[in-house]
Amino acid sequence: xxxxxxxxxxxxxxxxxxxxxxxxxxxxxxxxxxxxxxxxxxxxxxxxxxxxxxxxxxxxxxxxxxxxxxxxxxxxxxxxxxxxxxxxxxxxxxxxxxxxxxxxxxxxxxxxxxxxxxxxxxxxxxxxxxxxxxxxxxxxxxxxxxxxxxxxxxxxxxxxxxxxxxxxxxxxxxxxxxxxxxxxxxxxxxxxxxxxxxxxxxxxxxxxxxxxxxxxxxxxxxxxxxxxxxxxxxxxxxxxxxxxxxxxxxxxxxxxxxxxxxxxxxxxxxxxxxxxxxxxxxxxxxxxxxxxxxxxxxxxxxxxxxxxxxxxxxxxxxxxxxxxxxxxxxxxxxxxxxxxxxxxxxxxxxxxxxxxxxxxxxxxxxxxxxxxxxxxxxxxxxxxxxxxxxxxxxxxxxxxxxxxxxxxxxxxxxxxxxxxxxxxxxxxxxxxxxxxxxxxxxxxxxxxxxxxxxxxxxxxxxxxxxxxxxxxxxxxxxxxxxxxxxxxxxxxxxxxxxxxxxxxxxxxxxxxxxxxxxxxxxxxxxxxxxxxxxxxxxxxxxxxxxxxxxxxxxxxxxxxxxxxxxxxxxxxxxxxxxxxxxxxxxxxxxxxxxxxxxxxxxxxxxxxxxxxxxxxxxxxxxxxxxxxxxxxxxxxxxxxxxxxxxxxxxxxxxxxxxxxxxxxxxxxxxxxxxxxxxxxxxxxxxxxxxxxxxxxxxxxxxxxxxxxxxxxxxxxxxxxxxxxxxxxxxxxxxxxxxxxxxxxxxxxxxxxxxxxxxxxxxxxxxxxxxxxxxxxxxxxxxxxxxxxxxxxxxxxxxxxx
Amino acid sequence: xxxxxxxxxxxxxxxxxxxxxxxxxxxxxxxxxxxxxxxxxxxxxxxxxxxxxxxxxxxxxxxxxxxxxxxxxxxxxxxxxxxxxxxxxxxxxxxxxxxxxxxxxxxxxxxxxxx
Ligand code: SF4
Ligand code: SF4
Ligand code: SF4
Numbered sequence: 001x002x003x004x005x006x007x008x009x010x011x012x013x014x015x016x017x018x019x020x021x022x023x024x025x026x027x028x029x030x031x032x033x034x035x036x037x038x039x040x041x042x043x044x045x046x047x048x049x050x051x052x053x054x055x056x057x058x059x060x061x062x063x064x065x066x067x068x069x070x071x072x073x074x075x076x077x078x079x080x081x082x083x084x085x086x087x088x089x090x091x092x093x094x095x096x097x098x099x100x101x102x103x104x105x106x107x108x109x110x111x112x113x114x115x116x117x118x119x120x121x122x123x124x125x126x127x128x129x130x131x132x133x134x135x136x137x138x139x140x141x142x143x144x145x146x147x148x149x150x151x152x153x154x155x156x157x158x159x160x161x162x163x164x165x166x167x168x169x170x171x172x173x174x175x176x177x178x179x180x181x182x183x184x185x186x187x188x189x190x191x192x193x194x195x196x197x198x199x200x201x202x203x204x205x206x207x208x209x210x211x212x213x214x215x216x217x218x219x220x221x222x223x224x225x226x227x228x229x230x231x232x233x234x235x236x237x238x239x240x241x242x243x244x245x246x247x248x249x250x251x252x253x254x255x256x257x258x259x260x261x262x263x264x265x266x267x268x269x270x271x272x273x274x275x276x277x278x279x280x281x282x283x284x285x286x287x288x289x290x291x292x293x294x295x296x297x298x299x300x301x302x303x304x305x306x307x308x309x310x311x312x313x314x315x316x317x318x319x320x321x322x323x324x325x326x327x328x329x330x331x332x333x334x335x336x337x338x339x340x341x342x343x344x345x346x347x348x349x350x351x352x353x354x355x356x357x358x359x360x361x362x363x364x365x366x367x368x369x370x371x372x373x374x375x376x377x378x379x380x381x382x383x384x385x386x387x388x389x390x391x392x393x394x395x396x397x398x399x400x401x402x403x404x405x406x407x408x409x410x411x412x413x414x415x416x417x418x419x420x421x422x423x424x425x426x427x428x429x430x431x432x433x434x435x436x437x438x439x440x441x442x443x444x445x446x447x448x449x450x451x452x453x454x455x456x457x458x459x460x461x462x463x464x465x466x467x468x469x470x471x472x473x474x475x476x477x478x479x480x481x482x483x484x485x486x487x488x489x490x491x492x493x494x495x496x497x498x499x500x501x502x503x504x505x506x507x508x509x510x511x512x513x514x515x516x517x518x519x520x521x522x523x524x525x526x527x528x529x530x531x532x533x534x535x536x537x538x539x540x541x542x543x544x545x546x547x548x549x550x551x552x553x554x555x556x557x558x559x560x561x562x563x564x565x566x567x568x569x570x571x572x573x574x575x576x577x578x579x580x581x582x583x584x585x586x587x588x589x590x591x592x593x594x595x596x597x598x599x600x601x602x603x604x605x606x607x608x609x610x611x612x613x614x615x616x617x618x619x620x621x622x623x624x625x626x627x628x629x630x631x632x633x634x635x636x637x638x639x640x641x642x643x644x645x646x647x648x649x650x651x652x653x654x655x656x657x658x659x660x661x662x663x664x665x666x667x668x669x670x671x672x673x674x675x676x677x678x679x680x681x682x683x684x685x686x687x688x689x690x691x692x693x694x695x696x697x698x699x700x701x702x703x704x705x706x707x708x709x710x711x712x713x714x715x716x717x718x719x720x721x722x723x724x725x726x727x728x729x730x731x732x733x734x735x736x737x738x739x740x741x742x743x744x745x746x747x748x749x750x751x752x753x754x755x756x757x758x759x760x761x762x763x764x765x766x767x768x769x770x771x772x773x774x775x776x777x778x779x780x781x782x783x784x785x786x787x788x789x790x791x792x793x794x795x796x797x798x799x800x801x
Numbered sequence: 802x803x804x805x806x807x808x809x810x811x812x813x814x815x816x817x818x819x820x821x822x823x824x825x826x827x828x829x830x831x832x833x834x835x836x837x838x839x840x841x842x843x844x845x846x847x848x849x850x851x852x853x854x855x856x857x858x859x860x861x862x863x864x865x866x867x868x869x870x871x872x873x874x875x876x877x878x879x880x881x882x883x884x885x886x887x888x889x890x891x892x893x894x895x896x897x898x899x900x901x902x903x904x905x906x907x908x909x910x911x912x913x914x915x916x
Contacts, residue, residue: 068833071887084827088832
């Protein structure tokens with residue numbers, strides 16, 4: 001290993017003249033070899049199907065066909081291990097109902113099973129014709145380009161929006177863009193970088209890197225990482241740390257496997273986490289357990305913060321959260337005294353209305369205890385070798401595109417939310433209103449300045465996005481809203497409820513073994529996806545669909561020459577070489593080494609590695625961690641963290657709670673599924689064949705509900721049905737409902753859209769963000785339950801159970 | 802990895818303090834042997850969830866090789882770990898000689914299976 005002081009660059013040096021020094025040694029690492037009658041291809045499994053990780057895989061290929069997928073024991077990321085989804089991925093990749101050809105359907109037949117096969121040429125021509133008509137009549141902002149999550153899209157979808165010329169690009173109909181985006185923006189506002197828990201994943205030597213130490217305490221907060229594997233964290237890294245001494249403090253309304261092994265498990269009432277974090281801070285400040293050195297050297301606004309937490313006494317917060325006062329005090333002391341503490345948080349943070357502030361409280365706790373940039377604490381994670389597109393929208397890449405159209409950023413539909421405007425995505429809550437009313441009202445521009453005007457939204461492009469089954473709240477509103485547009489395009493692997501309900505054009509996407517690509521969903525290294533087989537039928541990768549459509553679109557609009565400037569790529573390899581234009585590798589070089597780790601170091605804030613001016617400190621206005629957040633103040637929002645009751649809760653709306661006495665939390669991950677995907681795979685389906693709602697046995701008894709019964713869940717927003725699973729793992733006052741369900745085995749022509757609206761719990765959740773424009777209430781609602789009388793139409797027949 | 806052509810004297814040591822119940826061992830075995838969904842050479846068992854005493858939970862998983870397990874002899878002959886042991890996400894299945902494995906039984910919740 002090199003001396004870190006001399007070699008460390010945050011994320012690695014982008015444009016080196018010579019080949020850069022990497023932390024890993026690629027000599028002797030093969031990317032392909034022969035084993036018996038199979039060719040083995042070493043790759044990284046970066047979607048589709050969807051996942052937030054990029055595990056190293058060995059793809060065994062014979063006669064052009066994929067024979068088996070194994071974990072790559074040499075890949076530092078997963079060290080040979082695989083979750084069941086990659087182990088059984090062949091069932092998805094080779095599934096007989098994969099979409100194989102572009103499909104078209106006339107607009108008046110939306111919802112009916114009468115798609116016709118078409119050619120790519122014709123599909124692109126229809127989209128181009130409609131887009132051109134819409135752009136000429138209303139402007140390009142009338143086209144809303146959306147992504148889902150999981151499939152490799154975060155960095156590439158924004159390029160499509162730019163290539164079309166629309167400023168409206170977001171996570172399609174996710175209320176409050178409530179999935180990590182709020183936490184990312186909170187981190188950028190308060191500490192200037194995205195920080196993640198250090199499980200040694202930045203080093204190719206992993207746990208053996210002598211600089212690394214396991215976290216003393218891992219706060220597993222609103223996350224079940226071993227199942228979820230969210231946001232580039234392989235959950236079982238937590239288990240490896242436990243073997244090496246890390247203790248768990250788990251905050252979850254449900255007994256997870258990690259909660260059962262935790263030193264402290266606080267079974268909070270859903271949506272109250274911010275109060276708990278502030279009580280931890282209260283104890284730590286008042287018992288003088290905080291890291292005074294870090295606080296004085298590297299933070300801003302501590303005095304005000306210390307004062308503001310005085311109201312959050314353990315005694316009061318014990319009542320708010322419904323946990324023991326003593327356990328709050330003990331957990332707070334354990335966090336403060338730990339040799340390194342880090343935060344393993346989950347989307348639960350974003351899934352309560354004022355979740356933006358929940359995330360802030362958790363980071364305040366980390367700052368108070370000085371848990372930044374030391375081994376086993378929170379460390380800054382930046383794109384590797386300057387390649388941003390593998391992970392998030394890259395302004396650099398967007399600016400580098402030579403597109404004639406003006407994106408009209410002032411027309412992005414940010415609603416009345418300047419803090420959300422800073423994300424560069426529209427408000428989906430406003431977008432749905434615009435679809436419903438035929439008019440998008442502008443309030444603030446991309447810089448948060450007031451603007452006025454309005455326009456209609458006429459077309460929606462949904463790529464990697466099954467919004468009726470998954471991301472969108474109130475799908476019962478989304479369905480008619482999307483059916484009312486002039487054109488909808490869906491790009492996916494399978495015929496989804498969303499495609500069946502609203503698409504005029506369906507484009508078939510490729511899986512990870514069928515395409516080249518790059519890894520890097522929350523990148524610690526840069527790696528290549530190596531193509532092992534040809535895509536089936538006429539499937540194309542999501543990226544190829546984007547750049548080929550852009551070429552077609554601009555050829556039709558402005559002619560060949562302009563189109564070649566806007567979208568110059570003929571092959572995917574050329575496209576990735578462009579993505580890697582500032583990196584020290586070509587795609588072919590990266591494929592040959594499969595992974596490349598930049599040099600990594602700790603204490604980057606002390607070394608002046610985080611700020612563009614090279615000065616020590618964090619990349620914020622003050623150069624410090626901001627307890628008092630100046631950016632938020634600039635947006636007219638409260639600059640200090642605080643707790644607000646969820647809008648619907650037994651405390652804030654007691655009358656409503658009389659009608660709907662149970663707290664509803666949704667969306668916990670199940671083994672084998674990535675959100676709304678994977679229900680087609682018999683191997684993965686066997687572990688969770690039905691949508692389930694977890695109910696405490698006592699609560700179930702009070703409602704006359706038994707294990708496996710169909711249950712009706714209802715509130716004023718809507719209803720759905722699921723099967724009961726009785727378990728003491730959940731609080732008595734809370735039920736936990738699966739998300740993302742539909743029944744791909746249903747007859748697509750039966751008019752039920754694969755049963756999606758029978759079982760989609762999002763019908764009970766509003767499209768309604770918090771005050772910042774971020775977050776939603778997907779995990780803190782109210783509902784009531786009853787045994788469902790009619791079960792005939794829900795799900796596959798019982799005999800299959 | 803030692804190359805072997807039969808499984809005599811070998812075993813699987815399961816450290817179920819760390820088994821998360823992730824099903825990878827089952828699916829790895831199923832896929833390796835071409836079994837139908839639901840058919841495995843190793844079966845995941847569950848203990849609890851039960852609050853043994855206030856704040857102390859038993860909520861454990863334990864994979865048990867069953868009569869379909871052929872010890873992955875083909876893989877062993879090729880110098881590879883049994884598929885369950887390689888893919889176990891918690892790294893809690895060790896494959897090796899019985900004597901070696903028994904000397905590794907350092908704490909509670911460890912089970913040694915003779916293959
Ligand atoms: S976490 Fe994702 S990449 Fe890793 S094995 Fe599972 S599905 Fe594959
Ligand atoms: S050793 Fe092989 S056959 Fe036996 S359970 Fe493990 S994977 Fe299955
Ligand atoms: S693969 Fe490992 S952690 Fe997962 S269920 Fe099997 S033994 Fe447990």
